Amino acid sequence: MSPELEQQFVGYVSGRLQRLHRTAFLLCGDATRADDLVQSTIISLYLHWRRAQAADNLDRYLHRILVRRNIDEPRRAWSRVLLMQWTPERPAPPARSVEDTDAVQTALAALPAGQRAVIILRFFNDLSVEQTAAVLGCSLGNVKSQTSRGLVTLRRLLGDSKHEILRSSP
């Protein structure tokens, strides 16, 4: 890659690092794995940078890599997501009540992978139904049904704790 192309690449990635990492963390629920996911996503993007720049929506291309990596990553990824809730290593201290915000993380971890990805892409990354379908490589109908099922499950899992979080949010 030429120095100019590489500079473009670093600029693009640096500007999206925080958000990309947060998406990764929401998808997998584990800080270290989120680091690994972002790192491997960046590497993959670098290797395809020339082609990626030709994509009509680079951010969508990036999300696509991240989501696929999350599903493709090494063995026992899911078990680690679930296990981490009771291991001593926890993320940085939260601003709000630990119990309430943990409830969201716990609920996300309990969603089936497909529903979790749809919920995060649509409501955290603000992708439309069409864009989400393009990232995940599935149909519009699928995204719609996953969204509604995901919302129903989240509501059930969160119970009362959602009110506390919503009340204490700016």
Add this chain to the structure above:
Amino acid sequence: MTRDEELHPEHVRTLLLAVPAPAPRVDVTRAVKTARRRARTRNAVRAGLSAIVVLGAAIGVVTAVGQLGAGQPAVGTAPPSVVAKTPPATPVSTEPQVGACQGRVLTSPTRASFGEIRGGDPSGRYVIADGVQGFDKIAAVLWTDGTPEILPQPKAANAVQANAVNSLGVVVGTGFGDSQTTFGWVYRSGATRILPKPSGYTFTLASGVNAAGDIVGAAWSRDKQDVAVLWPAADPERPRVLGAPELAWAFDITDDGSIVGTLNDGGSAYAWAASGTGRNLANPTGTTGGKAFAASGDWVVGWVMPGAGDGAGPQPLAARWNLRTGEATAYPHIAGPAKSVSLGGDLIDADGHVVRNGQAYILPRPDSAHAEPGSAVSISEDGTVVIGSAGGAAAVWRC
């Protein structure tokens, strides 16, 4: 439903923002360096593959089945010896070379757009993978001599993941149900069964199984820290919690009953003798922490961290231990975790390379339909069969 119970889509964003996400520890400059190295490797692989094809045509050799080390160096001009009984005594290169293996893509059972290959058994006959059916239904797939089947799921499960398979085709894994249930399961003689929980524990998972059918894994509950668990083949209804000084998981069990795993989720690699006595696996000099993921005979593999972190988030190194001699090796140029090991000590690294005598080998793509080289996940006991993926499909290589 009352209005108060509804969860509006606009609230979801607020809820997601409320999750306390940690700061990223990713260094873009470092990632670029790694990517540059991979780009060089990739180009070298392509060059190496063309060299093999040209040579094959020149001397009329159609297949290049032989020792792994008989492959063409990724960079270089020396022609490969196509069939060699012993690896050539070439110095170890920090760049991966192309292994002299022949690959074959396995038939896919579903229209899985992203199924992950989970592993293979010590004989090389069986392959396990995640199969994605439709969009979010995840099932376990088992290939027997190349023929795939989707394993039946326990009723309680909405997703299952296969973690290991033994040389008789017994598969173990993790199942996920509603309300955050996680349970270990075993597939044997056509049926999938949920493993019993050790008394006092709510959740389990099964990570490894040996030829006799002894299963190992972990158990935990909300108020109890994780413990390593053995389901003995002789009495599977009575799981045994393995003694450990701290939080522990077991990942694999050898045919003679040695169990490997970790203390404190990466605090150190750990092993239990068949008698149940546990011990730390000593760290290779200059390294810290670790997990032992797989074992075969006396060899154990996993990862350790380079001791002096450079502040940019150190990457785990592939590590190998010998249970009998106490030998412990960390490979400075080979990414951890190592996922699988043969009786001879050949291992599979985190980049999907086969590592023999400290030298990493890339698997050649199985056929011209796949642009990318293969990625290994598991190696057979005798080191001649490698399981992995190529171009998004399951593949098997003979080396």
